[in-house]
Amino acid sequence: MRHVDVVTIGSAIKDVMFYTNHGELISNKNDLTAQTLLAFEYGAKIEIDELYLNYGGGALNVAVGLKNFGLKVAPLVNIGDDAAGREIFNFLKHKRINTGLVTIDKTHPTGFSYIVSLRSDRDHTIFTYKGASVFLDTSHISHLTADWYYISALSMRFWAKEIDRVIDIKRYRSRKNLTEPKIVWNPGRRQFDESLKMLRILPHIDLLILNKDEAIELVLKVLGRGVERQRINQSRYLLDELRRLEIKNIVITAGARGAYGLDDRGRYYFKASLKRKKVDTVGAGDAFASGFVAAWHQTGRFDRAMEWGIKNSGAELTEVGAQNGLLKGKIK
Template sequence: MTAPQFDVLAIGNAIVDVIAPCEDGFLAEHGLDKGAMALVDTARAETLYGAMGPGREVSGGSAANTCAGLAALGAKCAFIGQVADDQLGQVFAHDIRAAGIHFDTAAHTGDVPTARCLVHVTPDGQRTMNTFLGASQELTARVVDGARIADAAVLYLEGYLWDPDTPRAAMRDAMQAARDAGRKIAFTLSDAFLLDRHGDDFRALIDGGEIDILFANEGEAMALTGTESCEAAIAALAPKLPVLVVTRGENGAVAVTGDERAEVEAEPVQKIVDTTGAGDSFAAGFLAYHVKGRPLAECLTMGAVAAAEIISHYGARPEADLKSLVAQGLG
């Protein structure tokens, strides 16, 4: 098998985040479920945006954030995601390329604007997200380059993008291309709300041996398996997956492969500022070492360090020198 050019190729929503602090009263006033992610239409997005305080615009999207973390750790990455031919689309394309990530998906032309996520951050660091998917839902199978996917050791798929029909078909094509090339497929469940809509799909992928690495937080894992504890969920999922990674917030994370199980505590953080992208960054840290064949415990430690950096500041992409932080964490 030819050595791949990229360590990871990710497919996901191409989103620009608008992040602003708020009080809990703002969430109650606007009927927002604290800590959750909701999909909104154009009218709802405009209402919430108009009510938000001053914010920051930063490129986001779950899988794109993971790519940014991977690139910061020295991994070679590519990203497939759909933006529109508008200002926010140009911002997204500039930011992802500036991070050293290969991105050549042509902009969508038409009336549908680039996706944006309104992120409301309460004083305790919890983020409540309202996402307008816009052009990201226009991702079609025609932009899935089988040769490009075959040129990556791992295909990383974002559960959020499974929701719209058109991107879901494109992701299935990408999975087949990865399988045909003998590459690994990693999948993140993204959010528990998706399991109400696509849980059967996800369980079928797992039962069919279509996923090599599954990332889930404890709530998602329990919802997927219908269990009432994280340990029960791990026991149900681990035998079906080559690699299972379950994050548990302040309680750290667990990874299982075969008969091997590793655990890591959460890295200490002086102050939790914004939890946006913590799971994305954890996946980046884990994968950065996994593609190098490093021990499971070290992969988890790398994920924990990367996640701790993200929650120490606003925004879902690293600001500190991740390589240095990881070296300290593993030391």
């Protein structure tokens, strides 16, 4: 049976990215999970200033990032039997990434994301069509063994069952006195919409990665009345509240400010963002995740993982696309 360092699980899609000067940012402080809105004139025809075509999806982005650091990686993704799917498959081959867990869906098309960015601040809003990713099946996951499993946003109806398969691998290795794999989880919209299902999974996860909005949403939804709302924007408070859910290690990314962490020994971490010229923010979270996982895999140190997560996400911001600016080479 073939072995890889990391299996990444989630989506692989095609990204259509465009920039415009015609949007307006609106403050929405009354909604803690949507504090800034991007608005356009209703019914208007909006001119696009720049257009780019790239590949994306959490599993694909993180797989490319890990491969750049020299790890053996295999994305577990479902793509359509169409032009976009063939492009993605050939892209993986070109990158020399293991395609043994890639499935081709004869019925459903490859997913697409349409990404709107303002030229003024280069931040974005994403409209995503998951396509074949909704029908991802992880039943063939045992065709490869791995030291780590990275689970990104899952779109299928029975997403919890798919994660259970990964947890079962961990339990099996424990029973056989084999080295247990680590499980990293960066959940998505479907998971937060069904947040109560997350509660039984979280204690089995070795690392949970969230952005700040996601951390606020999870805390509010599952802890509810016990939350001190006047402190909900404080990242350290969010870490403490999330620890109540029996999560071993937690990282909260906070955009331009940096990232906060809490490890399984109760130690807090903060790593400030690097001052770089921001060209594009798409994929910054995935870049952080791949830098973090690569460094933790290779050094075993949480502080080094935080450092390389920030380095990789900072580098990614300097080029358009979720993978074009990613760092390459060995973790030093």
